[in-house]
Every structure is written in structure tokens, then in C-alpha cells.
Amino acid sequence: MGLVMGALAMTTNSNDSHEERTSRSAQAREDALLVEETLAGNQLSFQLLVERYQERLFALARHYTKNPVEIEDVVQESFLKAFRRLDTFHHQSSFYTWIYRIATNTILDFLKRRGRSPIQSVEDPEVLARPEPTDGFAPNVNIEREEIAEVTHKVLAELPDIFRTVLVMREFEERSYQEIADVLGISIGTVESRLFRARARFRERLTKDFPEFSPGGDA
Amino acid sequence: MKNSNDFTCDEARALVPAYLDGELSADRASPLRQHLMECADCRTKTQAHKAQRHWFVPTPEVSVPDGFAARVARRAFQGDTGEAPVTAEPLAPILPFVLRMTAAAAALLLVLSGVIRAVDVPTGGQLRADDGATMSLEEALNRLEAMDNGEGRPSEGLDR
Incomplete structure (x- = not known):
């Protein structure tokens, strides 16, 4: 019950339609299930999670670097970090918000290591x-x-x-x-x-x- | 400048970005709109804020490589930590280390030179292993015998 309620505690905009809120709720439930299955050792479930959000993370990384190799590297690193920390995801936010935060920090760390152009x-x-x-x-x-x-x-x-x-x-x-x-x-x-x-x-x-x-x- | 409802230009300008972002609640947006209708300066500033947004054009889409998700999932379950290789400047991480080591070596040499100066070591003629003359073995032995018998010592400055 706590899992579902937490997954529903997402950003909402007062202008969102009922359909949009319902869609987000469904997505949150699916994400929660995929996280649970991944933690139980299901590799395919994690692959599905990656497929859900890979384009958005690639787009995010693109705002920081144009190099396609670097983009792929940091996004991959972000997902691998998320995998290692998956047991700390408590559904207080949406999965995307959570992984977006990880990706942003990963990208910024990467840029620091690389040195700014x-x-x-x-x-x-x-x-x-x-x-x-x-x-x-x-x-x-x-x-x-x-x-x-x-x-x-x-x-x-x-x-x-x-x-x-x-x-x-x-x-x-x-x-x-x-x-x-x-x-x-x-x-x-x-x-x-x-x-x-x-x-x-x-x-x-x-x-x-x-x-x-x-x-x-x-x- | 203040207008009839005491909404100052400073207050208005602080709210304009949020207003343009659509993030102001109705009770904050309404007095701001009223102020903007009455204040040409603030309207100009608002236009400048809007103009700045044109710098943020949508970024070209990036295509995700085929099989990316499957690769990531496989690596994750294989225990890969995924630290991305860094294509850093080749000298960037080494140069500070080299500089530090050079400075340390220079400091050490300075200290050693000071120590060496402070030590009373014989120099110059005192270090001569011979008297500069080439002598035969017989001559050397004769000299030693003379020394044993108390005859003049080859060294200088000694009182007898």
C-alpha cells in the first residue's frame, strides 16, 4: 500500500487533465513493478526500465555534450549507478525523477573529470x-x-x-x-x-x- | 517607481521570469499584470526576458544505439560498475604531480647543500693523497725510515 501511495506522490500540475494524471499513475505502478522484479534478479525487467527512459537521458546528456561517445558513456554509467542503488529507491518520487537526479550528477561529475572544454x-x-x-x-x-x-x-x-x-x-x-x-x-x-x-x-x-x-x- | 497599488518596479522585475514561466499563482500574477500595463520600463524589461529565451533552441535529437538497453542490463547483472572512461587531456592529471615532485626534489637538494656546507670536511690541499712528486718504492721506504728516525717530516706546520 505504501508502495503505491508513494508512487502516486508525484509532481502534479493543477492544469493536468484527469487523463494525464491517470496515465502517470499507471506508469508509476509499472515502474514500481519493474523495480521490484529487478531487485528480485530479473535482468529483463531492468532492461525494460532502461528502454523506458533511455531516450530522455540521452536527450539530457546532449544538453551537456555533443560527443556521442560521451553521451552514451554517461547515460550507461547513470543506469548502472541506478542499478547499484535500486534498493534505495523508496518511491518517494517518480522513478524518472530519481534517475534524472542520478544522471544529472553523473554528467556533472563526468564533465569535472574530463575538464571543461x-x-x-x-x-x-x-x-x-x-x-x-x-x-x-x-x-x-x-x-x-x-x-x-x-x-x-x-x-x-x-x-x-x-x-x-x-x-x-x-x-x-x-x-x-x-x-x-x-x-x-x-x-x-x-x-x-x-x-x-x-x-x-x-x-x-x-x-x-x-x-x-x-x-x-x-x- | 510605484503605481497605484504599491507594486514597485523592483518587485515586478523579480517576478517577471516566473510569470513568463507560467509559475505565478493567480494572486501574484494579477498585480504584476496590472503593473506591466502601467509601466513602460517594466514592459521593456519583460520583452528582454522573453527575447533571451530565443537562445535556448531545442537540441538536436540523439538516437539511442541499437541494443543499448540490453547491453546495460547485461553489464549491470554482471556486476559492472560502469565507470566511464575519461578522455582527459593526457598531461592534465600528470602535470601537477610532476610539478610537485620537482618542487620537492629542489627543496631536498637545497637542504642537502646547506647540510654539506655546514659539515667540516677537508678540502683543497688537505685532500692530497700524495705530495705531487712521483717517487720510487725505494725512495718511499727511505722516507719512511727517516720518519721513524725522527728526521724531518714531510708535513708542514708541525712543531717538533
Whole structure:
């Protein structure tokens, strides 16, 4: 009974439909069963758990590194860590929230071990050649999507981990403040203030590392 | 600047990001909206916040390699801890160690040189193993005999 109630104690948004909540409940029950079977020694059950969440973790890792080998390595390491700690998963949160937390920490540890890549883009002629700085902080419409992504990831790579993490979760993954709070184990108020500071820091680094994008006025 | 309901610009600007994220409750969003309608500066700042979001374009999808889940499950049940290999800079982990060892060796040499200086060791002429002249065995023996008989000693500075 405790297992089911705990599995149901997930992030809910007051705007969620009944169908969405029902779907999440069903998923939570299935996850709980797969965890139980894995702990009982069923390898296939663990494989099914991995299959359920592998794409999302690959997408998460992609926000931190473009290297496909590194992405695969950190996601694999995340799942293996989750397997070793599976007996500590008490269904207080959803399985995805739990493994997302493990994956985020694993990725950040990996980046620390590897060492951050130096910013190259300041000397990147492709970027410097772009004309017309923008008003506000929006990228110039003439800059292609890939270049925007490149600039953004380079700026993010220079931010402290606590800021980078919340920006990735909010801006790329569109997680609610509650979900971010659940994953990081912090309050919603802290999420709000951390995001505020993270966005300010992002603006500062963007202006410093890519001065051609400096806005006309203070934002 | 304060407007009619005492909602300051500082208060408004602090709430704008959460408002744009759709995270403000109705009772907090309503006065903010009212303020934004009345304050052009804050509206400008709000536009800047919205513009910044355009930097966060969706990341290209990553395809999961075939058989990934099966491999991971197999490794997990084989007891693999899964520490990912780190493609670190080849010198990065070694260089600090080398520098520390070099500094330690330099310090040790400094200490040893100080110790050596402090020790009273004979130098220069005192270390001569011979008097510089080549002598035959017969001559050496004659000299020794003379020394035994108390005749002049080859060494200098001794009072007799």
C-alpha cells in the first residue's frame, strides 16, 4: 500500500487533465513493478526500465555534450549507478525523477573529470563575421539555429553547475518549478531565485564572450 | 517607481521570469499584470526576458544505439560498475604531480647543500693523497725510515 501511495506522490500540475494524471499513475505502478522484479534478479525487467527512459537521458546528456561517445558513456554509467542503488529507491518520487537526479550528477561529475572544454567561439571567425548586434538579448534572425545552439551551449558550459542545471531543466526540458525542486531536492523558492540568477549570469557571459550580441540597453 | 497599488518596479522585475514561466499563482500574477500595463520600463524589461529565451533552441535529437538497453542490463547483472572512461587531456592529471615532485626534489637538494656546507670536511690541499712528486718504492721506504728516525717530516706546520 505504501508502495503505491508513494508512487502516486508525484509532481502534479493543477492544469493536468484527469487523463494525464491517470496515465502517470499507471506508469508509476509499472515502474514500481519493474523495480521490484529487478531487485528480485530479473535482468529483463531492468532492461525494460532502461528502454523506458533511455531516450530522455540521452536527450539530457546532449544538453551537456555533443560527443556521442560521451553521451552514451554517461547515460550507461547513470543506469548502472541506478542499478547499484535500486534498493534505495523508496518511491518517494517518480522513478524518472530519481534517475534524472542520478544522471544529472553523473554528467556533472563526468564533465569535472574530463575538464571543461575551452571556449573557442570568441575567436571563431564564423561567429565574429556575423553583423548586426541585436536589441535586447534575442539572437539575430540571420544567425542559423545551429549557431545559436553552439553559442548557447558554450555559454552554458562556463556557468557554475547549479546555474547550468536549472537552465537546462527549465529552458530545454521545460520542467515545472516543482519538478526541478523535486529533482534537485530544493524548495520552489530556491528554484525561482536560482533561475533568476542563472539567467542573469547567462546574460553576463553572453555579453562578455560574445560582445557582438550585446543589447542596446540593460536587461 | 510605484503605481497605484504599491507594486514597485523592483518587485515586478523579480517576478517577471516566473510569470513568463507560467509559475505565478493567480494572486501574484494579477498585480504584476496590472503593473506591466502601467509601466513602460517594466514592459521593456519583460520583452528582454522573453527575447533571451530565443537562445535556448531545442537540441538536436540523439538516437539511442541499437541494443543499448540490453547491453546495460547485461553489464549491470554482471556486476559492472560502469565507470566511464575519461578522455582527459593526457598531461592534465600528470602535470601537477610532476610539478610537485620537482618542487620537492629542489627543496631536498637545497637542504642537502646547506647540510654539506655546514659539515667540516677537508678540502683543497688537505685532500692530497700524495705530495705531487712521483717517487720510487725505494725512495718511499727511505722516507719512511727517516720518519721513524725522527728526521724531518714531510708535513708542514708541525712543531717538533
